[in-house]
Amino acid sequence: MGTLWKIAFRNVLRHKRRTAITGVVLMFGIGVYIMFGSMLAGMDRMSIDSMVDYSTASAKVTSPGYLETMSGTPLDFGLDNPAAIEKAALASGASGTTRRTAFVGQLSNYVDALPVMAFAIDPATDGTVFALERAVDAGEWFPGREANEIVLGRKLAAELGLSVGDWVVLSGRTRPGAENADEFVVVATVDAADPQVSNSGAYVSYGAAEGFLELDGLVTELDLALPRAATLDRALDEADALAAALRAEFPELSTRSVKDQAADYLAMRNMKSKFSYVMMLVVLLIGGVGIVNTILMAVYARVKEIGVLRAYGMLGRDVKSLFTIEGVIVGAIGSLAGALFGLALTWYMVEYGIPVGVFFQDGGLDMGNLPLTGSMYGEWKPLDIVVGFVFGVVVSFIAARIPARRAARLEVTDALRFV
Amino acid sequence: MAILKLSKIRRIYRKGDNEVVALSGLDLEVEKGEFTAVVGPSGSGKTTLLNIIGCLDSPTSGEVVYDGTPLKALGEKALAEYRKRHVSFVFQSYNLIPVLTVRENVELPLVIEKRLKPAEIKARALEVIAEVGLADKADRFPRELSGGQEQRVAIARALVKEPYVVLADEPTANLDSRTAEEIVELMRKVNAERKTTFIFSTHDKLVMQHARRVVTIRDGELVSDERR
Numbered sequence: 001m002g003t004l005w006k007i008a009f010r011n012v013l014r015h016k017r018r019t020a021i022t023g024v025v026l027m028f029g030i031g032v033y034i035m036f037g038s039m040l041a042g043m044d045r046m047s048i049d050s051m052v053d054y055s056t057a058s059a060k061v062t063s064p065g066y067l068e069t070m071s072g073t074p075l076d077f078g079l080d081n082p083a084a085i086e087k088a089a090l091a092s093g094a095s096g097t098t099r100r101t102a103f104v105g106q107l108s109n110y111v112d113a114l115p116v117m118a119f120a121i122d123p124a125t126d127g128t129v130f131a132l133e134r135a136v137d138a139g140e141w142f143p144g145r146e147a148n149e150i151v152l153g154r155k156l157a158a159e160l161g162l163s164v165g166d167w168v169v170l171s172g173r174t175r176p177g178a179e180n181a182d183e184f185v186v187v188a189t190v191d192a193a194d195p196q197v198s199n200s201g202a203y204v205s206y207g208a209a210e211g212f213l214e215l216d217g218l219v220t221e222l223d224l225a226l227p228r229a230a231t232l233d234r235a236l237d238e239a240d241a242l243a244a245a246l247r248a249e250f251p252e253l254s255t256r257s258v259k260d261q262a263a264d265y266l267a268m269r270n271m272k273s274k275f276s277y278v279m280m281l282v283v284l285l286i287g288g289v290g291i292v293n294t295i296l297m298a299v300y301a302r303v304k305e306i307g308v309l310r311a312y313g314m315l316g317r318d319v320k321s322l323f324t325i326e327g328v329i330v331g332a333i334g335s336l337a338g339a340l341f342g343l344a345l346t347w348y349m350v351e352y353g354i355p356v357g358v359f360f361q362d363g364g365l366d367m368g369n370l371p372l373t374g375s376m377y378g379e380w381k382p383l384d385i386v387v388g389f390v391f392g393v394v395v396s397f398i399a400a401r402i403p404a405r406r407a408a409r410l411e412v413t414d415a416l417r418f419v
Numbered sequence: 420m421a422i423l424k425l426s427k428i429r430r431i432y433r434k435g436d437n438e439v440v441a442l443s444g445l446d447l448e449v450e451k452g453e454f455t456a457v458v459g460p461s462g463s464g465k466t467t468l469l470n471i472i473g474c475l476d477s478p479t480s481g482e483v484v485y486d487g488t489p490l491k492a493l494g495e496k497a498l499a500e501y502r503k504r505h506v507s508f509v510f511q512s513y514n515l516i517p518v519l520t521v522r523e524n525v526e527l528p529l530v531i532e533k534r535l536k537p538a539e540i541k542a543r544a545l546e547v548i549a550e551v552g553l554a555d556k557a558d559r560f561p562r563e564l565s566g567g568q569e570q571r572v573a574i575a576r577a578l579v580k581e582p583y584v585v586l587a588d589e590p591t592a593n594l595d596s597r598t599a600e601e602i603v604e605l606m607r608k609v610n611a612e613r614k615t616t617f618i619f620s621t622h623d624k625l626v627m628q629h630a631r632r633v634v635t636i637r638d639g640e641l642v643s644d645e646r647r
Contacts (some may be wrong), residue, residue, distance in 0.1 A: 003523075003530045010518035308514045311475060311501025312528045412475045416510065 004318060008325035011298065012333070016067050018297060019330050022290040024284040025335025027341050029283030029390040034342025037276055038378035039351050044269050045232045045379050046193075048262060053131035054194035056261040058094070058224035058239040061085050066220050067254040073102040085250060089224045092245040093238075096128025096225040101218060102415055103208065104171035106150075107202055109160040116156065116202040118172065120209030129225040132190055132203065139164035139188030146207025150184035153201035154191045159360060170202065174214040174247075182212045196266040198341075232379060284391055287334065288399035294405040295327045307415030316408035323404035324397065331396020338388040346385075349378025422583055422616055423449040423472065427599060428481035430467050430639075441467040442478070443639040449584070452614040454607060456621055456630035464639040465620035466588055472618060473586045474488055474502040486583060507577035509587035509619075513569040515561040521572050522557040528580045547575040551605060567598035571605065578609060587619035591626050603629045 012019050052058055066077035078101075079085065086097040098121070105118040123142035127133040132151070133141045142149050150168060162168060164186055171181035184204060192198050209215055226242060229235035236259045243257035259266065299306070306319055353375035430442040441464045449455060457465050470476035471483060483490045485505070493501060507528065517522045525544040529535055535543070548557050551571040561569055570590060577585045589608070591599035599618060603626050610617050619626075627633055635643040 003527070006523070007516060007518055014518055108539070304512070304514055305516055307517070308508075309527075309531070311473070311502075311508050313499055313531045315499070318531075413470050416475070416514075 004322045004325055006331055008038055008294060008322055010195070011302075012326055012329045015298070018294055019333065022287075022294045022330050023337055025290045025394050026284075026287040026331065027337035029280075029287050030335055030338025030392050031341030033276070033280045033283055034339065034381070034384050034388050035349060035378070036261035037273075037381045037384035038342075038346040039376070040269075040272050040276060041379035041381050042349060042353075042377045044272075045235075045271075046376060047265065048232055048235070048258060049264075050193045051262055052225075052235075052239075052258050054192055054197045057098075057129050058226040058235075059089075059091075059224045059243040059246065059255060059257045060261065061224070061250070061253055061255045062220060064252075064254045067256075068337070073104050073220075074102070075103060075213065075215070075220070077220060078220055079222055079253070082219045082222050085222050085246065085253070088246060088249050089222075089242070092242055093226065094126065094224045094242060095227045098122055098125040098129040098223050099206070099219040099221070100126075100223055101180035101213075101215060101220045103172050105202060107156070107160065108169040108171070109166070110169065112160060114156065114160060115200070116170075117196065117200045118170065118202040118204065120206050120213065120215065121203050123205050129223045130149060132192065132197070135192045135197075136188045137191040139186070141188055143187060144203055146205055147308025148208045149187040149205065150180060150208075151188045151190060151203040152186055153198040154189045155195075155198045156200055156202065157186065157189045162189075164188060170204070170212070170261055172213060175216060175218060176214055177276075180212060180214075182208075184208070192407040195357045201281045221323050246283060280388070280391065284395040287331075287392065288395045291327050292402050295323050295400045296329055296406070297299035297366045298326060299323060299403050299407040303410065303415050306410055307412055307417075310410075310412040310415065316369055319410075320401070320404040320408035323407050324400045327396050327400020327404065328393060328399040330395050331400070335389045338392055339385050342385055342388055346378050346380060350380060353377035420451065421448040421453040422483075422486050423447075424484040425472070426482045426484075428468075428471060428478045428483070430464070430471065430476070431479045433466075440639050442471070442636075444481070445636065445639065445641050447634065447641065447644075449616060449618060451583075451616055452608045453616050453618075453632055454630055455618045455632040455634060456627050457618060457634045458621060458627060459636040459642075465635050467639075468616065468636065469586045469588050469620055472584070473506050473508060474498050486631065503528075504580070505583040507580065507582040507584060507585045509570070509573050509577050509590045511589040511592045513561070513566070513573045513593075515569055515572055515576075517561050520558050520560055521553060521564070521575075524561070524572055525575045525579050528576060532580060542588060544575075544579055547579045548572075550578070550609070551575045565598075566594050567601060570598075570602050571595065574602070574609070575606060577643060578613070578615065581613075582615070584616040584618060588616065589620055589622070591621065591623055596623075599623060600625060613621065 061079065063077040063079060066074065082099055089097050101120040103118050105116050106113050107116045123145055137154060150170065152162065166186045167183055168186060169181050170184050171179065174180045190197060224242060226238050229238055240259050243255045246255040253274035309319060355375050423446040425445060428442050428445045431439060432439045458467060459465055467476065471478050474621060490647055522544050522560060526540050529540040529543065548554055551574055553568060553571055556564060556568065591602055594602060607629055608618055609615055621627060631647050633645045634641060
């Protein structure tokens with residue numbers, strides 16, 4: 001077997017150009033697959049981060065009744081003792097907690113009105129969980145804290161022609177069920193990565209909402225943050241663990257991690273990963289054809305050599321092994337180069353990213369939860385690098401068997417006569 | 420005692436609807452240690468005869484007996500094993516493995532045979548390389564050798580496993596006359612010293628002169644058998 005490896009390895013090195021061409025095809029294929037995987041993972045991370053930063057938090061605690069009718073944002077189901085939940089969450093590893101009460105409202109600039117997704121929030125703690133405060137692009141984050149101040153999504157404000165300092169009328173249904181309206185001054189606008197926040201988000205302090213909605217201390221959701229995890233999978237798992245801990249402590253409440261809340265998106269993510277496998281199959285098919293071609297050329301160039309080996313008693317299966325090994329060596333070189341190329345591309349994606357704002361800013365393209373501004377970064381996916389390499393070698397092995405079998409079947413006398 | 424006995428050997432090839440008779444009822448006996456030239460015009464059946472003697476090809480009819488063993492009785496695997504152990508080949512265009520050094524090329528039959536340990540294989544190969552006068556070229560690659568040197572390596576490769584018979588198909592056809600003579604002299608020397616049986620086909624009158632026996636075939640039939 002050692003001699004077979006020696007002959008195979010030296011032949012691969014002897015035909016450098018042939019090896020290089022096949023290797024480069026595999027290198028590009030596997031490298032792009034790895035980068036694509038990193039990019040998809042990066043998109044997922046950004047999307048989930050965006051959800052966590054602006055709507056789902058790492059985990060959300062509500063009453064079961066609220067959960068059932070959540071789409072109507074009712075003010076009928078509150079949390080009885082949010083302070084106890086907050087204490088338990090912090091003890092279970094949460095890095096921050098904040099209270100929110102969502103309600104559907106109507107925002108008017110005294111001329112036109114638009115429906116808005118409104119929240120009563122705690123301006124002092126909201127920033128420990130959500131990124132809204134950091135996304136302020138004009139004005140100041142609730143300077144009066146408890147006064148009739150409102151923060152609006154940037155596009156919503158633009159739609160109604162509003163600027164910081166303008167007055168608006170916010171109307172909504174109070175907790176007892178009556179329609180109410182009040183005047184608020186726009187203190188800030190937020191340019192959030194989450195398009196829902198930017199297009200229809202309106203935020204008032206609990207202090208202001210208390211009188212306006214007659215909340216009487218009602219908190220419909222408690223949002224929990226976790227320290228940023230290195231990878232998306234870890235972030236999801238940690239959120240699940242936090243939610244599970246709270247579920248155990250407060251079984252009467254509904255505690256949902258970001259993984260539960262983003263179930264639909266994550267199902268789509270699995271579909272995307274299947275697509276990336278399809279892409280890899282196509283790439284490897286091309287690489288496989290390259291390997292078949294390379295080894296077939298090697299077989300035809302060395303028919304006499306095969307004849308000599310067989311004449312001296314080498315078995316057909318050893319001849320098959322010889323050319324299979326050659327294919328595997330070419331494949332392994334290409335796959336290794338592909339893994340390194342993919343590693344380099346992923347490194348670039350992780351370190352520098354690619355700017356997405358340039359492409360989608362005004363394109364009107366619906367990107368779901370994917371942030372429309374800034375750069376899109378890749379994620380490290382070590383498993384993809386290993387999978388890319390292993391698949392490359394396995395495909396090379398399978399592809400090389402085809403011409404190798406042909407070599408093994410050559411008649412000795414025909415092979416020796418071959419010119 | 421005959422080491423090789425061929426009786427009524429016929430070999431017919433089919434090409435489409437046509438039949439080509441390469442050998443038609445040929446009888447031949449070869450004694451151990453003979454140095455035999457098989458001569459005849461192109462297409463007379465020389466290579467077919469050597470292939471059948473070398474167990475690379477099977478006769479359509481007739482019997483080949485090697486050292487008392489009828490080859491017909493052997494299965495395909497046993498036949499390959501027999502060839503691996505007892506028959507060696509020297510080719511017109513040397514057919515060395517270009518990516519192996521002289522020593523590695525010579526070691527190859529023993530490596531394939533898997534009978535000896537690596538150290539023994541190496542020692543045996545170096546011994547035979549020295550015998551063919553290429554001790555200083557053991558680590559060279561075939562591309563670094565002349566045609567004559569390459570053929571010497573091919574002879575060393577054929578001898579290394581100490582076969583019953585070495586079959587050489589036009590071993591000097593690609594060499595100039597001086598080198599051809601050197602190669603035949605080398606074969607003759609090995610034949611005399613080791614008592615290895617040589618059967619070689621040739622067109623070369625000069626080479627024929629060295630043969631102790633000249634078998635002439637034409638149209639697949641033995642037309643003369645001259646012993647000297």
